[in-house]
Amino acid sequence: MKIPGTKYEPSPLGDNLSSNFGAIKLFYGSSAAELGKEIGDYLGIKPGAYDKNVFSNENIFIRLRESVRGQDVYLVQTMSSPVHDNFMEMLIMIDALKRDSAWRINVVVPYLSYGRSDKKDQPRVPITARLIANMIEAAGADRYITIDLHAGQIQGFFNIPGDALTAFHLLSDYVISKNIPDLTVVSTDLGYAKQARNWGQKLNSPVALVEKRRVDNAERPEVMSIIGSVDGRNVLLVDDEVNTGGSVFNAVKVLRENGARKIYLAFTHGFFTEKTIARFKELELEEIILTNTIIQPEKYRLPNMTVLSVAPLLAEVIKRAHQGRSVGELFDE
């Protein structure tokens, strides 16, 4: 007999009210279609479907096509362009998942933006990375998974637990496989010195650093120099994120002035513009190695670019997070 006021006949219940609470569910947002599909393939599950409309007043509307009640949901969305639209879309999806009574909402944000607004290094500025963390928590996320935060401390901006992964092993394993001789690791930025040392240690190479200094000279307000030596060396320039490529551009110039030979560039997040690509072309680097935490449009893909996928890493971490198994053991830690 149909339940009055509904379209349904109840299913016979049997002896007990068994529950399938806690099944895994994967969703991805507009910014992460390729990545989301690759993760789904790896896990052998079909990502969840939803409708998205953007109204003429730019309001985003989301409607999940399938129920997530009691499910362990993983929502993949990165903060690529347009950053704020993608971020709001992520928050709106979290709200929809929460209000549909998901059991646990895990946001998977391969590239978490605003990492450089992580402290007040001058008066009267915001700490936007903390704001971003607060927003994610306030929207209703229970956990987060991300890759190569600009500063490890950003983990502490969250009160919810998370997995702050690194693509360092992915990138460095690849570099090792190339067997580049006479290699010196160079950081474009003093703030990245410690990670450059980690690169040096893993590659068994010396380290040098590019120093940028503000001087009282109207013509040339900044002076670049090298701490350490690169003369006659092949160089692996390392960083966490490349945007316009200005720092890389200046670093390569001063490296060549100081006698460097072939220059390779490795970094995790590539948020490129036309200008970046123009600079890359001008620089004639030996190889540009990066990951797909941000998907590059076709026009930004250069012949000397190697893009390594973070999907297997994310998928494996999602699987372990879901199963309640160690993620650390993935890295022998």
Place this chain on the structure above:
Amino acid sequence: MKIPGTKYEPSPLGDNLSSNFGAIKLFYGSSAAELGKEIGDYLGIKPGAYDKNVFSNENIFIRLRESVRGQDVYLVQTMSSPVHDNFMEMLIMIDALKRDSAWRINVVVPYLSYGRSDKKDQPRVPITARLIANMIEAAGADRYITIDLHAGQIQGFFNIPGDALTAFHLLSDYVISKNIPDLTVVSTDLGYAKQARNWGQKLNSPVALVEKRRVDNAERPEVMSIIGSVDGRNVLLVDDEVNTGGSVFNAVKVLRENGARKIYLAFTHGFFTEKTIARFKELELEEIILTNTIIQPEKYRLPNMTVLSVAPLLAEVIKRAHQGRSVGELFDE
């Protein structure tokens, strides 16, 4: 061997510490005895027992007779008279459930009161519906289930997820089954116009609206009129809640002045007083159709009243919420 300092011998444990976390449990409060029992019958489970005392200083004391540790508890309580006593009883039971370490506390409130205090439409007034939502959350509820909120936006007053159900299909299916000819749907209130349209759409009937306007006339401060036409039509008057029946009374008067024939009345929540019943008797309506979100005392039940039970609907939603299955599919959504 007895555990020192207790009355018990430990049970042998075997190889692992298996847990029966998450079993379903049903409780109902003073206001919802009939409804609670009906839901329990539908689900095939026995509602939980508890002791209740009211001391001479009117303080309510609750003691659960059975443990709810790790259980998925559904607490049914409506906000019928005495409203504030029933509400406090609900909050106190939530506190008791929380402190006994229930895994999840779902409050089932068929009639959530204070829906008309949902905005500041004049200065210096409270938004009591938000206060009510805050109280329920602060007491420790994890989810809520309710029927026909006065405004859909009240869902947004909650930060916890919930199921805001409607008795619209229950009521309208019944009306359809009566095959009333020449029917026009009329809302007593302009704020209910959109829902009246939904009635009209489902019943394939035209819609008219009662307009109430304040005028500068000491004799008769309010003037009623009809937007649309009811001349020679049978009328289905619709609303979400009927209290004293003042609006219904005035609407029926103006409908009859405008040539309406038989008048039916359908609404979800009936919070009646002596005066309501007196008016109902005077109005000689064809039929008064409502639900049992508020249980009527015998003396308030009239021969032309049809009360439809929301228990099957609530029970099915409870079952699905417990099992982590879609509620939307009950309504083909």
Place this chain on the structure above:
Amino acid sequence: MKIPGTKYEPSPLGDNLSSNFGAIKLFYGSSAAELGKEIGDYLGIKPGAYDKNVFSNENIFIRLRESVRGQDVYLVQTMSSPVHDNFMEMLIMIDALKRDSAWRINVVVPYLSYGRSDKKDQPRVPITARLIANMIEAAGADRYITIDLHAGQIQGFFNIPGDALTAFHLLSDYVISKNIPDLTVVSTDLGYAKQARNWGQKLNSPVALVEKRRVDNAERPEVMSIIGSVDGRNVLLVDDEVNTGGSVFNAVKVLRENGARKIYLAFTHGFFTEKTIARFKELELEEIILTNTIIQPEKYRLPNMTVLSVAPLLAEVIKRAHQGRSVGELFDE
């Protein structure tokens, strides 16, 4: 010139935007009319006006008649009968005050109910006093002022600061002024033993205690006895709150069996019923001394009853709280 879209011409501003933030404002709720007026008189300020309606669905509606923007508001409401209506009215008024942007909301609750639900002394019971504190905080109160909590620890249920005052000095000063000879202080309850000692110390009198013990005897499940001696003594029976008067009744009986002479009764909160008054009449106590934290209806006022007003104490504390001056120095502390 009138501001477009309003009824007003702006006032000329002069050089600066001076503000009258932080002025004092007094409101009182339904339960505290007499007390509120007395406090207002003491402070020389007129209590704020508001409209109150109770709709037929028992919903309370409040509308402040005057703005409280930026004011330091003191809201007096006690938890006398009907307790839950008065409590909800208080919360609703707090919400109205908050949404009208009061600067600071201080609730003055001479009698804070549910003090005896302050711990889990058996399994599966709530701690309703904490729930009450949570509700007050969640509604938006910034501070509280109250008198003679059932247990001092209830202060710790609040995270907001407050003044937990005592009527002990008010009551004991009065008793001292009577010069009762051969006086022994007796507590009706072992849980009040420490306060009885304070009475004894201040009155320079010995202390005895009534002990109530559950025994395995179907006829008389409880046995009363006296710890200490009252033979030939006048007795001052002390407690914090008297409801039905059952404990007092039993205590007086056992005191008389043990040779006590005249018996006086002193306590702070009197939440009486018909039964209480009947017992008081039967007991023929020398004098019943209490305060007006709960206003007694005329029919509950007996010839041998002395009611001391807490209004001057509350008013002085309100004044000092408003001015940022010490309250402790009122008591030489």
Place this chain on the structure above:
Amino acid sequence: MKIPGTKYEPSPLGDNLSSNFGAIKLFYGSSAAELGKEIGDYLGIKPGAYDKNVFSNENIFIRLRESVRGQDVYLVQTMSSPVHDNFMEMLIMIDALKRDSAWRINVVVPYLSYGRSDKKDQPRVPITARLIANMIEAAGADRYITIDLHAGQIQGFFNIPGDALTAFHLLSDYVISKNIPDLTVVSTDLGYAKQARNWGQKLNSPVALVEKRRVDNAERPEVMSIIGSVDGRNVLLVDDEVNTGGSVFNAVKVLRENGARKIYLAFTHGFFTEKTIARFKELELEEIILTNTIIQPEKYRLPNMTVLSVAPLLAEVIKRAHQGRSVGELFDE
């Protein structure tokens, strides 16, 4: 003498440490330059200066040029295009203001977006308006000021106090001043019926409503009709917000089919696109009356458009909020 480790000599302190806490400060964001300046002029204060950069990874960086310690700050930002960038800019500015120890942060958002995502009227959708409110609170705002929320209930999505103003009087006073004969007020949407009644009451005009109904007809899934009569009448079409103008377009069509004469359009928020303007041109309305809660680019300003400024209203409310004076009395309430 200079303070060691600083550039400063301390100022002599004199007898006391007087503080200038609580002075007023006005800032405006990218979306509200015209409005912000107008408000500043009205108040006679110079808006606060700040630097804004947008980096190539689209991250917004804000640096206040002047200290706001202990100030009562009013930040004006509307949610015009690009909506999410403007919203994030507002949140980032709130964070900067908070971390610079502003005493009180009031956000002034003339047009608060996402008002139509205010309830779950179908399963598995978010309530984005509540999310927006949560974000504003989590960022650190203490109060909000806004105009014509899509639903009054959105006030209840905020736990912080606020002033939800209306441009109704501004718009209707203007319409009254035009003395349009034989006027009927028409709402494009049944959800706006109550506000249409308010228009009718103030203008002393009858009301009619456009009804949109979904039917099972593949050709024409929606059918428009008029509830009430407009034959031979001049019509004032009213709404809260116009975007693509689709509803207006359909309404005008059905109004003309039903014999309407001149048609005026009045609404508060105009979030226009090319399409809107094209439709407006095609419709040949008598006059389009709106406010400047969203500033229109030059190309969207039509000869038959009248834009009324909300700046005086906002400025007066800001002044009163700062001074702790009633806002309600602006409207005789």
Place this chain on the structure above:
Amino acid sequence: MKIPGTKYEPSPLGDNLSSNFGAIKLFYGSSAAELGKEIGDYLGIKPGAYDKNVFSNENIFIRLRESVRGQDVYLVQTMSSPVHDNFMEMLIMIDALKRDSAWRINVVVPYLSYGRSDKKDQPRVPITARLIANMIEAAGADRYITIDLHAGQIQGFFNIPGDALTAFHLLSDYVISKNIPDLTVVSTDLGYAKQARNWGQKLNSPVALVEKRRVDNAERPEVMSIIGSVDGRNVLLVDDEVNTGGSVFNAVKVLRENGARKIYLAFTHGFFTEKTIARFKELELEEIILTNTIIQPEKYRLPNMTVLSVAPLLAEVIKRAHQGRSVGELFDE
């Protein structure tokens, strides 16, 4: 095939992603090694391993050696000396457990310190017990288990659920087994009178109380006396916690002055110092009965001391909490 950027090959997944969420895990901190091991033995599980370093700036560093993702963790730590180091260690472990995504964190604190700072009994003092509860909640604990709180109301300082156990049955069962004739139960403190009555009821013995009173006498500011009679009786002195033993010392003196014979002492928590032990030796008590909620160093163990273990009780409660079974039924409640 190895997952790129990790050390691992993924395990084949099969048909579904089954999860072992919610398994039990036991950890113990520095203060609770003996107790933790005993509990582990009882439950048949091996406590979790972790590294602990204390750096020269006294900062404690914790690193779990095994993953707790999705586990139901029980962390045993008592607040013995050094109290604040042990407390911070507990909070730091909670943070580590939370950030490793434990499913549920239960802190087991046999002796919860600061119980005597549970109210403002004089102006301008803190309520540190509430602070302690706030810290535990803010660190991320989901539940707590503790024994014999100084006041039952401290349960209400927690918003999270917990099990506030008692060692009363453990201690009293032992005393009963000794068959002491002519026994009177005496409390050292009036605040413990009610619990003394419970002792008396269970042991079927009369009760007397030690009263301490401050008097205006420079020589001897405090006067001790006995309420009730102990002449010719054996005495069981009861309390919840013994520190320096000052109260016990004074009580024994006045008991002997009043004719008491053999004196036994029973209490739950022994936080001893050299002075305590010296006093115990001087007092020549018949037997000192306590529990091991605080582990005594060898030098503090006296021949007349009987230490009863709370480990079986805690282990059984942990097991039931994990399994979602009643704890109350352990005590026939």
Place this chain on the structure above:
Amino acid sequence: MKIPGTKYEPSPLGDNLSSNFGAIKLFYGSSAAELGKEIGDYLGIKPGAYDKNVFSNENIFIRLRESVRGQDVYLVQTMSSPVHDNFMEMLIMIDALKRDSAWRINVVVPYLSYGRSDKKDQPRVPITARLIANMIEAAGADRYITIDLHAGQIQGFFNIPGDALTAFHLLSDYVISKNIPDLTVVSTDLGYAKQARNWGQKLNSPVALVEKRRVDNAERPEVMSIIGSVDGRNVLLVDDEVNTGGSVFNAVKVLRENGARKIYLAFTHGFFTEKTIARFKELELEEIILTNTIIQPEKYRLPNMTVLSVAPLLAEVIKRAHQGRSVGELFDE
């Protein structure tokens, strides 16, 4: 006339209830006596008095001797040894200040400990610096003031505003005044490279870095080297905090191996042990320059040590925070 139940006669009130809300008040804890007095002298105010007891169970008891109602309180406490006792004392004082209704509580923590536990750089470790921030906020602090956080990002661990000051100018101005020729700035740690660059920029000196690398060599697991050149140079070794001095010791050794001449050491926080002092003596540094954020005991003060006081800086910032004036302008920012 005396107020009944108090020791006081009310003061005549006059026309209005003026308030002295918001006056400044200074308190200092056990760890900051010297610093607190110096700050008080600078501000010309007498620090607030309080009683402190430590009971034999190590519980700290605080009682303020003067009321702080409505005051703007600055509480100075550093996290020197014993760290956890000092931290708990600070939290307990915050609780006492809050419960005495202070208007605003500013904690001044010159040395905020646990700065090195600021991220999860390995699995299953806590982020204790965030825990510390949470504790301070949960206790009730409204603002914080601190000096030279180990990482600037720790500011983002707080949601409350604060002033994260630096002693860089204090230290570097002093070094400049010494006119050391041929100076190279060297950081002991790659994580401090950016700050070393700031030193170099201000002193107009080159920069070199000490690199520490882990190698697979059982004998000597770590290898030190210099990036950049120090041959024939005087060296200023810079860091934020020195504890055992191990890093300094190793750095000096490798610097001397690489031809450095005179070596100066500058840092903000000195948390010394016997071992530190022994190493300092062995190293024969030219000068050890530090601040008094941690007060050194007499025995730790060496002839070549220069301690610069942060009291003027803190006092000036307190003054400006109280007055609502810019702190940034102290540094021309």
